[in-house]
Amino acid sequence: MQLNAWYHVTLRVVGCSITATAQRTTSWDQVRVGVTDAGCTSTGAAGVRTMIAAADFREFGVSKG
Numbered sequence: 001m002q003l004n005a006w007y008h009v010t011l012r013v014v015g016c017s018i019t020a021t022a023q024r025t026t027s028w029d030q031v032r033v034g035v036t037d038a039g040c041t042s043t044g045a046a047g048v049r050t051m052i053a054a055a056d057f058r059e060f061g062v063s064k065g
Contacts, residue, residue, distance in 0.1 A: 003053060016040040 006025045011018065019034040046062045 006058075009048075 002024070007022045008025060009023075010021045012021075013019075016037045017034065018037060019032065021030055021032045023030045048057060048060060
């Protein structure tokens with residue numbers, strides 16, 4: 001991952017398993033990471049935040065299915 005670059009980020013949540021995929025908009029290369037949240041709940045709100053670096057978001061969407 002590189003600073004000052006645009007990425008297409010996809011989050012997939014199934015139960016308590018979360019998979020994040022990031023692909024730079026100028027390349028086919030992808031980075032994927034997965035985690036299981038042992039303390040997750042089935043209710044809540046969707047959102048995105050950053051850690052360590054600031055970010056700009058152009059679009060944010062949530063779909064079920």
